[in-house]
Amino acid sequence: MRKSIMINDQGFEERLHGDYRFPFEVSKDSLSEYEQGFFECHWHPEVEFTVVLKGAMLYQVNDTVYELSEGSGLFANANSLHSARAYDNGRDCTYIAVIFNPVLVFGHERSAIEEKYVKTITEAPHLASMLLTPESAWQKQAIRLLMEIHQQNEQRGVCYELLIKSKLCELWALLFQGFQDSSPRIQPGxxxxxxxxxxxxxxxxxxxxxxxxxxxxxxxxxxxxxxxxxxxxxxxxxxxxxxxxxxxxxxxxxxxxxxxxxxxxxxxxxxxxxxxxxxxxxxxxxxxxxxxxxxxxxx
CATH class of the missing domain: 1.10.10.60 (Homeodomain-like)
Structure with a gap:
């Protein structure tokens, strides 16, 4: 059966990403696996990273459309509207999606890490998304980390959850530093x-x-x-x-x-x-x- 994103009355995706014990999910998907060859507009409280492995896609976050090609990626912030479709209707697109609740990074509410490093991103009104390309040194490193996270999840060796959490924290540090140096991605209003x-x-x-x-x-x-x-x-x-x-x-x-x-x-x-x-x-x-x-x- 082909995939479809089931959306509840509030517009949130109904499916949980991971569970309460480890709110994290990574998957390798193709747009052709979805009904109609795309996934429809939705949002969820988790952040989402995408890396294109093969082909290309048009990935929309709120009112911004990105052309993602092989080797590039994207960060979609918590609660942002997002959808994706193939760049070329005749070609499929394969990609990795890493979705997690930032609690994996900050540990517990009102922690110093949440206040200083997480909320400054997840609650930033002018950061709905950020393009990740190999041309940028820190973004290239972020893409590499996402690939390693996928690999750790596939292998599921000893302490794989700890290793994934460690890499998520490293990924967040890169994102935070990159955000400080970047210009706003959403126009006022x-x-x-x-x-x-x-x-x-x-x-x-x-x-x-x-x-x-x-x-x-x-x-x-x-x-x-x-x-x-x-x-x-x-x-x-x-x-x-x-x-x-x-x-x-x-x-x-x-x-x-x-x-x-x-x-x-x-x-x-x-x-x-x-x-x-x-x-x-x-x-x-x-x-x-x-x-x-x-x-x-x-x-």
Whole structure:
């Protein structure tokens, strides 16, 4: 079965990255493994580092789009909106993602490390992301550390958690020092627009089963209809209505895996007025019918 990022009503990714004992996850993925060949816009409280191993991708964080090629990487800050798609639709992209809660670095709340080194990054209003390239000495070292972290996790030798934590602390020190020397990556005002889009997304996620209008979505985030549409196009690369349709289709996928579920009932549960319109939109996004999807994913 292909991957998809399940998003809750608040817009957070539902899946935990690691667990309470060790809130860390590293994976090697390809965009082709995801439904539709990309992962959709979402956010989570953990920070995320990405390194491209093969191919290229367009990685968007809030309103900034990065072209990541082989050997380059990216830091996406906690709670930033992010998504990715292939740079060239005809080529796949393989990458490593390292996701962790910064508590692994600072240990406990209100520690000197949290106050001095972690919050200055995770709560920086003008640091949603940072490009990592081999041309920069410290960024090259950061990319090397990310590869070593992936290797340690794959091997899982004696004390691998300690070794990973040690490398995460070293990685954070590089990031902190690099941040001090870098210029702001987000223009003033971006924080407000990100907040508004998140509010709109949360409204859609909580009410997608109902008939929604652009006016209602815009009102939920205190924007005019034109502003709401403009912010969505800039950060989500879809109109509010296009995002709503896509989200409804995504929410219908797990329902279709129930062999006893009636497709008409599934379409109604996710907010479609008719099963024919549901089938039309489903084929547009999934390149197959709901019935074909069910057969392809039959257990």
């Amino acid at each position: 971006a924080t407000r627009s990100v907040l508004r889009v998140k509010q709109a997304l949360q409204f859609i996620h909580s009410h997608y089963e109902n008939k929604l209008t652009l006016e209602e979505i815009a009102a939920a985030c205190n924007l005019s209809k034109s502003e709401c549409s403009r912010f969505f196009k800039k950060m989500i690369r879809q109109s509010p209505f296009e995002y709503l349709l896509h989200y409804r289709i995504q929410k219908s996928l797990p329902l279709l895996l129930d062999p006893d579920a009636n497709i008409t009932e599934v379409s109604e549960q996710v907010g479609f007025a008719s099963v024919s319109y549901y089938a039309e939109i489903f084929r547009r996004y999934m390149k197959c019918s709901p019935t074909e999807y069910r057969k392809q994913h039959k257990k």
